[in-house]
Amino acid sequence: MAEQGATSFSSSLDAGWPRLAPSDPCPCGRTAAAGKGKVRAFGDCCGRFVGPLADEGGAAPDAESLMRSRYTAFVLGDAGYLLATWHPDTRPETLALDPAQQWLGLQVKAHLPRDATHAEVAFVARSRDATGRASRLVEHSRFVREGGRWYYVDGRLGG
Numbered sequence: 149m150a151e152q153g154a155t156s157f158s159s160s161l162d163a164g165w166p167r168l169a170p171s172d173p174c175p176c177g178r179t180a181a182a183g184k185g186k187v188r189a190f191g192d193c194c195g196r197f198v199g200p201l202a203d204e205g206g207a208a209p210d211a212e213s214l215m216r217s218r219y220t221a222f223v224l225g226d227a228g229y230l231l232a233t234w235h236p237d238t239r240p241e242t243l244a245l246d247p248a249q250q251w252l253g254l255q256v257k258a259h260l261p262r263d264a265t266h267a268e269v270a271f272v273a274r275s276r277d278a279t280g281r282a283s284r285l286v287e288h289s290r291f292v293r294e295g296g297r298w299y300y301v302d303g304r305l306g307g
């Protein structure tokens with residue numbers, strides 16, 4: 149009998165987190181063509197970078213892909229991925245994710261490459277907490293590319 153007991157947030161293998169098959173629609177909502185068509189399969193989208201299907205050493209090729217994969221990491225409860233893709237200058241020591249927070253959808257409003265190693269992504273992420281209260285996170289995030297990998301630097305709230 150699976151029973152949810154004391155919850156630890158340290159492992160993404162804890163009960164309460166969604167599991168995705170490669171053919172499931174990717175939580176990030178990315179479509180085949182920009183804004184059109186079917187949502188990409190998890191295994192062909194964020195699953196290449198985050199979760200059990202990820203390629204060893206696979207890295208998001210641009211800031212938008214990284215941002216989307218980080219959203220998916222929130223959905224999957226993968227704090228390790230969030231920390232690994234956070235720039236060391238701004239990365240917290242630890243990150244506690246709450247499985248009771250349910251992520252409902254992501255909308256990328258703009259992907260703004262500034263130069264070869266800097267980019268910004270504006271997005272809206274919707275979620276619902278354990279009490280059922282819905283909220284919208286509107287953020288403008290900054291990303292930097294170092295050693296061939298993109299990292300999340302910080303975000304400014306609001307449109």
Ligand SMILES: [Zn+2]
Nearest residue numbers: 174176193194
């Ligand atoms: Zn995705």
